[in-house]
Amino acid sequence: MKVRFKRVRTVLILLVVLAIGAFAALRVPAVQDWLFVQGVKRGMAVHADMMPAEGHLKVLLCGTSAPPPSMVRAKACTVVMAGTHVFVVDTGPGSANRLGLWRFPFERIEGVMLTHFHSDHIGDLGEFRMQGWVAGRTAPLPLYGPTGVEELAAGVNRTYAADAAYRAGEHELDAAAAELVAVPFGLADEAQRVKHDASAIIYDKDGLRITAFQVMHEPVYPAVGYRFDYKGRSVVISGDTAVSSNLVRAAKDADLLVHEGQSEAMRQTFAQALAEAGRTKLARVIGQVGNYHVTPVQAAEAANAAKVKLLVFNHMGPIAPDNWLLRQIFARGLADARPASGWTLGYDGMILDLPVGSKEIARRQAG
Template sequence: MIEVTLLGTGSPIPDPDRAGPSTLIRAGGQTFLVDCGRGVLQRLAAAGSGANQLTALLLTHLHSDHIADLGDVIITRWVTTFTPDPVPLQIIGPPGTAQVVDAMLAAFGHDIGYRIAHHADLTAPPAVQVHEYTDGEVWALDGVRVLAAPTDHRPVAPTIGFRVEHAGASVVLAGDTVPCQTLDALTAGAGALVHTAIRHDLVEAVGLQRIRDICDYHSTVQQAADTAARAGVGILILTHYVPSPAPGQYDEWRALAAGIFDRQIELGDDLHRVQVHPGVGVRPAG
């Protein structure tokens, strides 16, 4: 079984009830944080985990709302890990990730120096290992496998989605994207698809062009549902809502997806959890 927890379901617009985009995946005793938007560590704590328990951090792309708390994750893991010779935080993302991580460590350079000077058991900066990919297998350990494939969020490029597999269960995390063949291939036959959900009808009604611009590189609720249907997945999990559904509106969003995708549809507030079992999503794509 793979457990999916929607840590943050919000958007770049600050929301008192939603953290920034982030998803927690638990599989085979391993814990993966997918993106690290605003407020992720508070949500991670509420989910019963912490930065020092992460197996790896997976980044779909380098938009600010998806990496806003990257520095907090790195520093907090460092100062809350008390074992000697701690395992470096594995960070997997698209090309450009290493540059961003280096810049983040530089930005926290003073803080890192203060802590090393103050704590005798902190003798070196945070240990991280960055791996950059656009396609193929990015992780394989103790029966858990993670694959990556390109997505289409242009002009943001490169962007990637991830597929986590364990003991017959599988979950795809699309990140921000419009429909594309590479995402279809990554998603084919998966147990669940975690996909962003943009209400183009509501966004287009806003009078500001900068806000309306987001429509041309995000999938609508219906497009996310269509991707799930084409791939034959068992569960569609919607997240990263724009605009955020008001209380009582989830049924309206679900109905938009259900008109296209006739299997299980999940959406909800931060910390919403979904279990994905082996054998889910075996319907042939078509």
């Protein structure tokens, strides 16, 4: 017993000495610098999940919240990587920061596609414009969208003109490459507004076809969703929408449907609480949200009608389901509308990988 006690005491003394030595070493600038260099080297390496890959259709959720603030979610943003092509759908506030934390290669973005012009879908356009440019983009960034995108691109360029001039002078960058260049595809004809049933192929190259289609988000008009078809695999992004037969048509037999959802139970409670707190204007806004969004059950019904393999919720609200209780409320009724294996709640950093020549949809987390 005494021998064992002595051994334990010796080990404890050694641990204390080592701890003191390590603490002392950490106060030495050379040691601090060495540790910092090692951390920077590891931090700068781009993870394979953040890179496009031949034979894969990958989706990265970089913003899954509705407009109200969330501690763990950015606003609407989805990255689609098809082979070597990289596109971003919507650039909600906070989404560029999320991608930066995951060491995403902004310079690889071939274009940004907007579903509509609400602030929670366009708020980080300036950051996407700048981040890709300083990282090595050598040409203006294409900004795809329905009619109206021209004015938006011009406005953002004007807003960030001074920023571009500063950085171009400081870092010997081509200021022209900093700009957004609008790629309008229409879908805003007033004659189409009655049915909201128009669509257009807006990109077709290297086995990747991208189709924009109208959705019902009145009084917001135009508003669209996007379908990405790549060598037999398919992803559909709903954008913001009420119940839409055009979305069901566009999503027919898709592997993956990334769809918004707004909990009616949450919305009513949220609006009532705001009204009782005297915040009547915001209460009225929240009360009207249900007019141009869908409930989770309605999104599941759309996925069923389109025979989609997997439904992933994004743009969840009106309060993001960031804890167990909120997830239970948000998901009410889904168990009766669609099998549990056929839907999941998205989160910032969710990666969905659809290998070509397979039916697999692998799920991973960025980081």
